[in-house]
Amino acid sequence: MLVCGEPSGDLLGAQLMAGLKQASDGDVEITGVGGPAMGAEGLKSLYPLDTTAVMGLREVVPRIPAILRRVREASDFALLTRPDAVVLIDSPDFTHRIAQRLKRIDPTIRTINYVAPQVWASRAYRARKMARYFDLVLALLPFEAPFFERYGLRSIVVGHPVIERAARMTGGTGFRVRHGIAADAKLLAVLPGSRTSEIRFILPVFRDAVAKIAARVPGLITVLPTVPHVAARVRAATQDWPAPLVLLENDDEKYASFDAADAALAASGTVTTELALAGTPMVVGYRVGSLTYALASLIMNVRYITLVNVLLGREAVPEFVQSRCTPQNLSDAVIELLTDKGAALHERADLDEAAVMLGKGGEAPSLRAARAILEFVGTNRPSP
Numbered sequence: 001m002l003v004c005g006e007p008s009g010d011l012l013g014a015q016l017m018a019g020l021k022q023a024s025d026g027d028v029e030i031t032g033v034g035g036p037a038m039g040a041e042g043l044k045s046l047y048p049l050d051t052t053a054v055m056g057l058r059e060v061v062p063r064i065p066a067i068l069r070r071v072r073e074a075s076d077f078a079l080l081t082r083p084d085a086v087v088l089i090d091s092p093d094f095t096h097r098i099a100q101r102l103k104r105i106d107p108t109i110r111t112i113n114y115v116a117p118q119v120w121a122s123r124a125y126r127a128r129k130m131a132r133y134f135d136l137v138l139a140l141l142p143f144e145a146p147f148f149e150r151y152g153l154r155s156i157v158v159g160h161p162v163i164e165r166a167a168r169m170t171g172g173t174g175f176r177v178r179h180g181i182a183a184d185a186k187l188l189a190v191l192p193g194s195r196t197s198e199i200r201f202i203l204p205v206f207r208d209a210v211a212k213i214a215a216r217v218p219g220l221i222t223v224l225p226t227v228p229h230v231a232a233r234v235r236a237a238t239q240d241w242p243a244p245l246v247l248l249e250n251d252d253e254k255y256a257s258f259d260a261a262d263a264a265l266a267a268s269g270t271v272t273t274e275l276a277l278a279g280t281p282m283v284v285g286y287r288v289g290s291l292t293y294a295l296a297s298l299i300m301n302v303r304y305i306t307l308v309n310v311l312l313g314r315e316a317v318p319e320f321v322q323s324r325c326t327p328q329n330l331s332d333a334v335i336e337l338l339t340d341k342g343a344a345l346h347e348r349a350d351l352d353e354a355a356v357m358l359g360k361g362g363e364a365p366s367l368r369a370a371r372a373i374l375e376f377v378g379t380n381r382p383s384p
Helices: 007-023 036-040 057-081 092-105 126-133 144-150 161-168 172-178 196-201 203-216 228-237 251-260 270-278 290-299 307-312 327-339 341-357 365-379
Strands: 002-004 086-089 111-114 136-139 155-157 187-191 221-225 245-248 263-267 282-286 319-321
Touching: 002 007, 002 092, 007 036, 007 086, 007 161, 007 270, 007 365, 057 092, 086 092, 092 111, 092 126, 111 365, 126 144, 136 144, 136 365, 144 155, 161 251, 161 270, 161 365, 172 251, 187 203, 187 251, 187 270, 196 203, 196 228, 203 228, 203 263, 203 282, 203 327, 221 251, 228 245, 245 251, 251 270, 263 270, 263 327, 270 282, 270 307, 270 341, 282 327, 307 341, 319 327, 327 341
Parallel strands: 002 086, 086 111, 111 136, 136 155, 187 221, 187 263, 221 245, 263 282, 282 319
Antiparallel strands: none
16 A cells, blocks of 8 residues: 655655566555556545645644544555555655554554655654654665664665656657747746645745846746646736746656756755756755744754755755745846856756766666565565
């Protein structure tokens, strides 16, 4: 049983499903919770992701009753059907509650965490707590497994599954032709995130930044990929967009737009790693509610929020968080990438270095994760 809580987890879940089918020669039955990508792999989701794909205190608090109902719904299904393993994908505030409830009611149900929370970045004590309700962690980054092992939690490094999307980051020329974008036009990908809270806090700032960029970069074209559960909000918020805009809701078109774009303005998240794989120079901005940020500031112990920067240990990708996430700061940094070939080339080299550290060029991480799951299930079956 696979369970995710938001669109980025849905994409990872779909890749894992494909890996499980390949590693088992199709001899696997998969149930659980997912979105369109997992649905395309054959999953009949227990419910849609719109309730759980939220972030920030102001957005989460009103939905707590609905989120807890989803926790009960997913865990009750697992208790009823007793899968060989329950794989909880990312979204720890949601998925970990499912694991906790399962272990509290039936400790024999095996639980696996795929994409663990970055507890090495804040509140490391959570790793010890996780060891009580997870039997295995599939770690994405090289330094994560030793970290979890120190807290008594079995962990296997499988690599970051986002690198498998590298082969899809093609078709930029065709994208420009399909959308009537000249080969020499400056194209900016705008990626404000897929959560409702991100659309609320980040998209308006990005809009104002685009206005400033368009005033200084003649002929600027923008492309904005989105996902179904926030598409209506995005369309409404972009009615008075300050530059020609192409809205996308298709993953293939999204990846082709990355290949076509000269630069990107992105919210922190999985998409920044996708852009790194595409070799698209980017600027990262992020904002949350003031209370959410104040609380997060008390517990964070890392300098950067962008994975590329975390891996390289330096600010290879310009990032602007909270009060620094202003239209002026963002536009200045993006304009440099659009107008200075040297700056763009330098960042591309850094992005490629980070991609290799994530496992680019090796075996598919989702296939390694699938094998680890099947091996774990095979060696931990209860006695008849």
